[in-house]
Amino acid sequence: MSEPAITVSTSRLTDRKRAAVVQAAIAEFRANGFDATSMDRVAATAGVSKRTVYNHFPSKDDLFAQILQELWDCSKEVDATAYRPGLPLRAQLVELLTQKMALLRDPYFLDLARVAIAEAIHTPERARSMVAKLGEKEEGGAAFVRAAQADGKLKAGDAAFMSNLLQGQLKTFAFWPQVALGQPALDEAQQAAVVATAVDMFLGWWAA
Numbered sequence: 674m675s676e677p678a679i680t681v682s683t684s685r686l687t688d689r690k691r692a693a694v695v696q697a698a699i700a701e702f703r704a705n706g707f708d709a710t711s712m713d714r715v716a717a718t719a720g721v722s723k724r725t726v727y728n729h730f731p732s733k734d735d736l737f738a739q740i741l742q743e744l745w746d747c748s749k750e751v752d753a754t755a756y757r758p759g760l761p762l763r764a765q766l767v768e769l770l771t772q773k774m775a776l777l778r779d780p781y782f783l784d785l786a787r788v789a790i791a792e793a794i795h796t797p798e799r800a801r802s803m804v805a806k807l808g809e810k811e812e813g814g815a816a817f818v819r820a821a822q823a824d825g826k827l828k829a830g831d832a833a834f835m836s837n838l839l840q841g842q843l844k845t846f847a848f849w850p851q852v853a854l855g856q857p858a859l860d861e862a863q864q865a866a867v868v869a870t871a872v873d874m875f876l877g878w879w880a881a
Contacts, residue, residue, distance in 0.1 A: 680863045697715045706795065740789060747779070756816075766876070783817075815832040818836050830879060838875070
C-alpha cells in the first residue's frame, strides 16, 4: 500500500529538481550569457549534482530549448482566447488585452523573455524555433480578428497585421521597456489606460 505514495513523492521531488535546474539556468544565462554558462555552474546554482542536471537536460541546448518551451507555454493560453459572436466587440478586446497585459507583467515570463531575446540577438540560429513558434502564437490573435470580420464587426484587412499592430501597442509600454531597459511594470491604472487606448484606436480605424 505504501508504494504508490513513495512513487508520488519521488515524482514530486524530481519535478522540483527539474524546476530548480530551469530556474538556475535562467539566472545563469541572464548573468553570463549562453556561451559563458557551464552545466557545472547551473548545477551549483540549483543546488543539485551535475548528474541530476544531465539526467534532465543532456546539454545546454536542451536547457535553452526548455526555456523557449516555457516561454511558449506561458503565452499560449492568452492567445487561445476565441471570439464570441453576440457579445460587444470592445468588451472582448479589452478582456483579451487585459489578459495579455497580465502576462507581460509576470516576472517569470519576463525573465524567460530576457534570456530568449538576448540569445536570439547573440546567436540568431539558436532561436529560430522560438521565432517560428511566436509566429504561430500570433496566429491566435489573427484568428480572433478573422472571426470578428466574418461576424461583420471589423472591416476587411490582413488579420495577422491587424492583430500584431493591436498587441504591439501593449508591448511598446509594457514589455520592451521592462525587458530592454529594466523599467518597472506598469501599475493597474497605467495598464488599464494603455489597454483602453489601444482598443479604441484599433476600433476607430477598423470597426465596421
